[in-house]
Amino acid sequence: MRSFLRVGAAVCGGLLLGSGASALNVRVLVAAAPQLTVRVAAPAPAPGALNVPGAPGAAPLPVQAWTVGVSGAQLTLNGQPTGNASLYLPPSPGSVVEIAGKAYRGGVQLRAEAGGVQGINVVDLEDYLRGVVPAEMPASWPSAAVQAQAVIARTYVTARINPATPYDTCATETCQVYGGIAAEKPLADAAIAATRAQVVAFGGKAASTYFSSDSGGFTASSGEVWGKDLPYLVAKADPFSAGSPRARWQLEVPLSRVQQAAGNAGVRVGALRSVTVTRVSESGRPLEITFVGASGTGKLTGASAGGFVRALGASGTRVTLAGLNPLVLSGSGSGHGVGLSQYGALGLANAGYSHLHVLGFYYPGTQLATLTGDAGPARPALSVQAALPVPPLAQVWGAQPDGSGQ
Template sequence: MRSCLRSGVSLLAALLLGAGGASALNVRVLVASAPQLTVRVPTAPAAATGAPGSVGAALPAAALPTQAWTVGVVGAGAAAQLTLNGQPTGSATLYLPPGAGRTVEIAGRAYRGGVHLRAEKGAVQGVNVVDIEEYLRGVVPAEMPASWPAAALQAQAVIARTYVAARVNPAAPYDTCATQSCQVYAGTQAEKPATDAAIAATRAQVVAFGSKAASTYFSSDSGGFTASSAEVWGSEVPYLTARPDPFSAGGPRARWRLEVPLSQVQAVAAQYGVQVGPLSSVTVTRLSASGRPAEILLVGASGASRLGGAKAGGFIRSLGASGTRVTLAGLNPLVIEGSGAGHGVGLSQYGALGLARAGYDHLHVLGFYYPGTVLGTLSAPAAQLPATRGLALAAPVLASGPALPVPDPLAAPLARAGTRAE
């Protein structure tokens, strides 16, 4: 077995073997990182061949279907190498390419595609290498209830595809992660027929702006008014603007109330650098275009301090608020009353639900939340080449299509009988 591990295969040969043709675009998702990971392949993979001297050695494919492998790491820095069941492999990376119908279990969770294992700062990183359409099957139902109308699910599929396509980075060890820090990816256990159908119906569709993948940020509920990227993050994006959103009206966090003890307010204020002594008042002194606090005045025994811009919203979220479209009252407790959940930039998921219930298709949903964008088509380049370190993909290609239509929220709704979210 050690000779198999040491000889390895060419990383490029392995990538092309498992890529499934030039039309496929693989993405690399960091799904686990720990001092040790267990990897299992329940289906027999195709044999991989190639030349020795590769960047990453090949996993012993013939043995994997009958055995779980514990992958660890020994050494540090340039001398680090992975181990299989305690035996050194002589390589800092191991790679099993994706193949048709292949699944791989990484740290107890099953994923479609293959796996790239790498030693990184004393830990083993498990990176799922998977076709972008197969990847979405584990994303869309993890981000939106599969019971929702098809138009909402299709809109979610398009923005999820756009989000990850924009993050394919040949210079990085992986493209995205599997948590809320990126977008949630739960593998095969999350897959549902309704979301599979939404992904298939929108295959290769992305939101484009200026011949590039758009920044398709989304949140749970805009609270009736979307936020601009400028007010939330300080960077202006032409299609991420503040605008009324009458379709976000039926979510569970459409209206909420939170009472925060003064001691907690004082602690959070200190985290934001406010040093004014014991607080005597916390008030909103300026609102953004979307009705969110753009400036908060904190007055204490030894002076006053103002939090503006993104810090104002961050302060509100740090107090435990689900969203930032709020009003403040009192002090002990500080009463926060708000509407919506999340940052409010881009698509509102409950707004997409409202649009779908009104009879609008997914293109109108996308047009409403990303005005000025166009429908693009994603395709893989003719060759997906490795970079100098590890596994990498060439950047995806976008072909721009028509501008996305924008529905008129004042127009009479289109009836869609029998469609509701559960």
């Protein structure tokens, strides 16, 4: 990706470094369409700030508003060819850009891709979090829970910064939900500021801080869900995950839909006669589902078993199965169950624990680290501080935060 940055900033891969502490920029894919409308809010860019990469003496693009389309493999600007496949308006202090009708802090990278235009918001990491944290967790929750969400959101995107790719992350649930300026909340801003630069680390690198809404009382290991074991993403009892709207639920699925979902998963046994869980994981999630049909027997194991459950419309995979027409799913929790449980974070915060205890409980064996001003050629650099604290077992099972049990 080619781009121009303002004079006075040093570019290091995906990092924009000023004097003193580093300012880490994140590239977020926020829109993709045959054409995009982009508006510069305030302040307006300095003359010449928006240029066509690689074009000597290129004139600045019009300020205020323009429509970007594609002709062949090149971008067009208000219907006129630019001769280039990429345009870049760099972020500046206080800058705001509107992309496809939504306002974002920072700047924008525009790319021709597959016959359309990609709108990529280029934004300071801490400003990016302002549009993420309240979109992923209610800002009104206790500060310890919101602070934990801020740290894992920061860690999640830090681990994905990769200058070799067109963008680092996206704005949907596929990555992290990012709502831009419209999503910002003062209480979330306070949690982000209180944890500024903090990340969860393992082995000197940003950890994979997966999270879900509600573990259903028992977190899942990364191995059982995705087939890749990580030592800090383990199956463990989670007594603080309670009180969510999906703590206990039941779903009835008609046989026709079960048959379709089984077929989509590659099960070819003819007309189904039974669907049963024949092996469960340590977390109580189906590890093997056996299908008996008119023409034989088939099995789904590991992540495929969980995928089948989700394909039936279940909110989570910690389920039992009964019957056949309908197939009755009785479950607890919502989401994949790996890593932090948001309702568990709420429970720990309500019990008086800090955000560091929340992180230590859900990512055991990890350390607290901070982003530093020194950046390597491709990845943000971390300064590891200390092991994250874990609430004592007695406390986790219902004693008071001081360990007295009284």
